[in-house]
Amino acid sequence: MMQGALDTAGPFAQHIAGLFWTFVAVTAVVYLVVMGFLIHALRRRSRAAAGEAPADTAKSLRVIGGAVIATAVVLVGLALSDFFAGRALARPPADAMRVQITAHQWWWEIEYPDANPSLRIRTANELHIPVGKPVALELISDDVIHSFWVPSLNGKRDLIPGYANSLALQASRPGVYQGKCAEFCGLQHAQMNVTVHAEDPQRFATWQASQRRPAPDPADAVAARGRDIFMNSTCAQCHAVQGTDAGATLGPDLTHVASRSTLAAGALPNNPQAMASWIRNPPAIKPGTRMPASQLSGDELAAVVTWLGSLR
Amino acid sequence: MTPLEATWNDRPGLMGWLATTDHKRVAQRYIVTTLVFFALAGLMAAVMRAQLAQPDNHLVGPDRYDQLFSMHGTAMMFLFAVPVMEAVALYLIPLMVGTRNVAFPRLNAYGYWLFLFGGLMSFTVFFLNIGPEAGWFSYVPLAGPQYSPGKRQDFYAQLVTFTEVAALIGAIQIIVTAFKMRTPGMTLARMPLFVWAMVATAFMILFAMPSVMLATTFLITDRMVSTQFYNPAEGGDALLWQHLFWFFGHPEVYIIFVPALGMISEILPTFARRKVVGYAALVIALVTISFLSFGLWVHHMFVTGLPPLGMSFFTAASIMIALPTGLQIFCWIATLATGARVTFATPFLFVIGFFFIFVIGGLTGIMLGASTLDQQLHDSYFVVAHLHYVLIGGAVFPLFGAFYFWFPKLTGRLLSERAGRWNFWLFFIGFNVAFFPMHILGLEGMPRRIYTYSEASGWQGLNLLSTLGALTIAASMLVFGVNVLRSWRRGQAAPDNPWRASGLEWATSSPPPSYNFAELPTVASRTPLWDADFPPATVTGLPEKVRSALVTHVHDAEPDHVEILPGPSVWPFLAAIATTLMFIGTVFTPWALPIGSIPIAITLIGWFWPSADEAETLREIEVPPPEHAGASPEAAA
Numbered sequence: 045m046m047q048g049a050l051d052t053a054g055p056f057a058q059h060i061a062g063l064f065w066t067f068v069a070v071t072a073v074v075y076l077v078v079m080g081f082l083i084h085a086l087r088r089r090s091r092a093a094a095g096e097a098p099a100d101t102a103k104s105l106r107v108i109g110g111a112v113i114a115t116a117v118v119l120v121g122l123a124l125s126d127f128f129a130g131r132a133l134a135r136p137p138a139d140a141m142r143v144q145i146t147a148h149q150w151w152w153e154i155e156y157p158d159a160n161p162s163l164r165i166r167t168a169n170e171l172h173i174p175v176g177k178p179v180a181l182e183l184i185s186d187d188v189i190h191s192f193w194v195p196s197l198n199g200k201r202d203l204i205p206g207y208a209n210s211l212a213l214q215a216s217r218p219g220v221y222q223g224k225c226a227e228f229c230g231l232q233h234a235q236m237n238v239t240v241h242a243e244d245p246q247r248f249a250t251w252q253a254s255q256r257r258p259a260p261d262p263a264d265a266v267a268a269r270g271r272d273i274f275m276n277s278t279c280a281q282c283h284a285v286q287g288t289d290a291g292a293t294l295g296p297d298l299t300h301v302a303s304r305s306t307l308a309a310g311a312l313p314n315n316p317q318a319m320a321s322w323i324r325n326p327p328a329i330k331p332g333t334r335m336p337a338s339q340l341s342g343d344e345l346a347a348v349v350t351w352l353g354s355l356r
Numbered sequence: 357m358t359p360l361e362a363t364w365n366d367r368p369g370l371m372g373w374l375a376t377t378d379h380k381r382v383a384q385r386y387i388v389t390t391l392v393f394f395a396l397a398g399l400m401a402a403v404m405r406a407q408l409a410q411p412d413n414h415l416v417g418p419d420r421y422d423q424l425f426s427m428h429g430t431a432m433m434f435l436f437a438v439p440v441m442e443a444v445a446l447y448l449i450p451l452m453v454g455t456r457n458v459a460f461p462r463l464n465a466y467g468y469w470l471f472l473f474g475g476l477m478s479f480t481v482f483f484l485n486i487g488p489e490a491g492w493f494s495y496v497p498l499a500g501p502q503y504s505p506g507k508r509q510d511f512y513a514q515l516v517t518f519t520e521v522a523a524l525i526g527a528i529q530i531i532v533t534a535f536k537m538r539t540p541g542m543t544l545a546r547m548p549l550f551v552w553a554m555v556a557t558a559f560m561i562l563f564a565m566p567s568v569m570l571a572t573t574f575l576i577t578d579r580m581v582s583t584q585f586y587n588p589a590e591g592g593d594a595l596l597w598q599h600l601f602w603f604f605g606h607p608e609v610y611i612i613f614v615p616a617l618g619m620i621s622e623i624l625p626t627f628a629r630r631k632v633v634g635y636a637a638l639v640i641a642l643v644t645i646s647f648l649s650f651g652l653w654v655h656h657m658f659v660t661g662l663p664p665l666g667m668s669f670f671t672a673a674s675i676m677i678a679l680p681t682g683l684q685i686f687c688w689i690a691t692l693a694t695g696a697r698v699t700f701a702t703p704f705l706f707v708i709g710f711f712f713i714f715v716i717g718g719l720t721g722i723m724l725g726a727s728t729l730d731q732q733l734h735d736s737y738f739v740v741a742h743l744h745y746v747l748i749g750g751a752v753f754p755l756f757g758a759f760y761f762w763f764p765k766l767t768g769r770l771l772s773e774r775a776g777r778w779n780f781w782l783f784f785i786g787f788n789v790a791f792f793p794m795h796i797l798g799l800e801g802m803p804r805r806i807y808t809y810s811e812a813s814g815w816q817g818l819n820l821l822s823t824l825g826a827l828t829i830a831a832s833m834l835v836f837g838v839n840v841l842r843s844w845r846r847g848q849a850a851p852d853n854p855w856r857a858s859g860l861e862w863a864t865s866s867p868p869p870s871y872n873f874a875e876l877p878t879v880a881s882r883t884p885l886w887d888a889d890f891p892p893a894t895v896t897g898l899p900e901k902v903r904s905a906l907v908t909h910v911h912d913a914e915p916d917h918v919e920i921l922p923g924p925s926v927w928p929f930l931a932a933i934a935t936t937l938m939f940i941g942t943v944f945t946p947w948a949l950p951i952g953s954i955p956i957a958i959t960l961i962g963w964f965w966p967s968a969d970e971a972e973t974l975r976e977i978e979v980p981p982p983e984h985a986g987a988s989p990e991a992a993a
Binding site for chain 2: 049061111207235332
């Protein structure tokens with residue numbers, strides 16, 4: 045699948061894409077005109093002797109003056125078109141849905157705040173939004189500078205420690221839109237992906253409701269063993285699973301990890317094999333990742349993967 | 357041996373080699389050193405292109421890749437682009453203004469040695485696998501003590517210190533030599549455009565470099581003695597670094613680009629066989645660019661969440677710089693249009709390549725300078741494309757043109773034209789194949805500085821194409837290297853003025869003698885060698901038993917007094933070693949600063965210690981006031 049800043053799926057990206065094509069059209073004409081003059085100048089046969097100033101210098105200067113004025117007019121036009129396009133996407137409306145995004149080396153923590161704590165949703169690397177509704181992202185960073193960029197929906201915005209930034213998103217059609225961290229943030233900058241799932245409002249509401257539920261009880265003995273291993277090994281020191289004793293926030297919240305489409309910020313697809321290889325040795329897949337290799341035996345690992353696979 | 361040779365020639369042997377203060381020998385070393393660094397930094401780019409040639413490649417890991425792009429950028433900016441322009445200027449300016457050396461010859465040698473040692477340190481740490489890994493821009497907090505442990509960023513900070521001290525020394529030489537040592541008759545209004553461009557550049561260096569030195573000093577103290585300039589948790593500010601860095605970093609682009617404009621203004625009229633159209637307009641454009649370049653830095657920060665009104669201001673300022681740049685291009689096209697039919701010799705080919713490539717880079721620059729449009733383009737491969745169109749098209753193409761143009765003056769031999777055409781066409785085609793696709797990759801969402809990408813991204817085709825273009829550039833550079841090495845030894849012998857150019861540097865032999873001109877010519881126009889009665893007069897009365905130079909007034913170049921220039925000395929070399937020890941020492945301990953300043957003080961005392969022989973000679977000749985010989989053609993013959 046190919047996505048990008050020109051394959052737009054929302055009004056903000058559309059504004060910028062329109063602006064881009066305006067700039068391309070104008071600058072292409074400028075380029076062709078300037079190069080046309082250059083080629084014409086190179087092909088002309090003129091016979092001025094070395095060092096002698098030809099009589100047409102004054103005329104040349106007048107033409108140059110005209111070209112400078114024309115350039116100024118074009119530049120003012122471009123600056124104004126940029127200014128007005130910028131005003132069109134300056135701020136999301138007050139009734140926009142709020143989502144907090146905290147960037148970490150190298151994953152995105154995504155939180156849907158709610159006055160009622162039990163209705164709060166915490167997830168990672170996968171942002172669900174309802175189609176047609178503006179979303180106001182509140183962007184902060186937990187460590188270094190990152191930049192949130194989903195080109196099909198809008199431009200990018202940096203997440204800077206010590207600053208709170210914001211960015212508006214809006215999707216006009218359902219789809220899964222790829223995003224990446226755009227500011228170099230260390231070893232795994234390349235594998236710090238985010239996906240935006242734009243869904244029609246009913247599907248979004250269904251997703252919201254399912255995410256608000258705590259993790260279900262293990263369905264069988266293997267899953268129950270997996271949960272116990274998770275709680276008693278290093279896993280629970282970094283990860284939270286709502287409805288259990290695991291409440292640490294250093295790593296992604298895993299309450300509904302099985303509902304997500306990828307693992308490790310898009311480095312792997314989400315399936316049991318990938319999950320097992322990730323838990324066994326994360327640095328082998330994402331060198332530099334903060335998650336250490338596990339000491340679990342084969343069947344312990346399988347049990348943990350089974351339990352995590354049930355957290356839908 | 358003539359008296360001038362006795363006075364100006366260096367002693368033979370290693371000591372003579374180390375002690376030389378001849379601006380031509382120093383500058384030639386400078387140029388060769390920067391070209392070696394250019395080749396190394398280019399090879400790093402080739403490794404990066406090989407890594408990105410296919411998705412999920414494992415040629416290099418993320419840490420190595422991060423070091424590669426950090427070192428590529430740092431070396432290209434600090435160890436190649438800025439110093440090579442200064443080096444060319446340090447060679448040419450004394451010849452162009454008709455004097456025998458730069459204003460401060462020993463300081464000049466010191467600047468070169470410091471630059472060399474700084475460069476060697478940086479490449480050494482890279483090859484030891486402890487090179488800086490946070491990009492040439494080294495944003496905090498990633499480059500701060502918490503996220504970049506070890507010494508990598510300290511080496512980065514000291515590399516900046518080394519090269520900035522050298523750059524400031526070069527800037528001072530250029531300003532003083534151009535302003536105070538021009539031959540009589542060369543008023544400011546007759547100063548060659550390359551010299552104007554370098555004066556503008558040197559002033560930009562003076563005002564921009566302190567900002568980055570401050571930024572890296574804060575960085576090194578944050579890392580070494582726990583200051584908290586950049587730590588938001590302790591009241592510091594992560595964006596402070598970006599403001600300080602880009603207040604330097606944007607002028608830096610023009611510090612690289614403006615000298616190239618000067619080169620074009622020398623080469624292009626030579627081939628058009630007429631005086632450049634709009635000399636005054638070109639000078640005004642150079643000075644305007646230098647001023648405006650300090651008002652644009654925020655366009656590197658358009659996605660940091662700044663207030664929209666502020667961004668609109670910087671959008672306007674960024675876009676405005678296209679005016680003086682456009683003005684230059686219009687003047688050159690007018691020069692070609694009203695000049696003689698051109699011959700497409702290699703220097704001129706590179707100038708034409710400049711037009712076709714640079715104008716694309718300039719136009720994409722307008723897109724990036726527009727704050728709204730930049731929200732998408734920022735930090736994507738579109739920027740990688742743009743900056744290479746601007747820096748390679750705008751600076752490296754003219755620089756290669758300048759190599760082909762002035763190589764005969766430096767070496768007495770012409771570069772091969774046949775190899776030159778291969779060099780040009782491989783470079784021109786390879787460049788566009790390598791960098792044009794990056795515009796599209798950026799629009800497709802490929803961010804900068806990623807060490808790999810997945811197959812699902814759909815970016816592999818254009819990346820592979822780009823890598824093929826990079827290989828073509830490498831082939832072109834190989835042709836250039838072979839051409840230089842072969843022509844230097846066995847090339848066609850060059851006359852004094854092979855291109856029938858108009859500047860004073862062509863009035864002396866190729867290569868010039870140690871004293872530059874046997875008789876210092878004066879000038880009566882902007883294009884002295886095209887004048888029928890060149891030279892109108894020569895400067896007489898300068899003592900020949902000591903290294904002397906005529907100092908003239910800034911504006912009208914009327915003779916002021918005779919300056920005795922210091923002779924060769926090995927002390928600048930030793931002082932550079934002492935300084936190097938201190939700079940590298942401060943990577944490891946702050947105590948290196950007080951302790952390391954002791955050897956520096958000792959070497960500086962040696963540097964300035966008066967020599968009894970020299971004092972004796974000066975007493976003997978009783979340096980007379982200078983004479984500006986009357987404008988008699990006999991004096992010239």
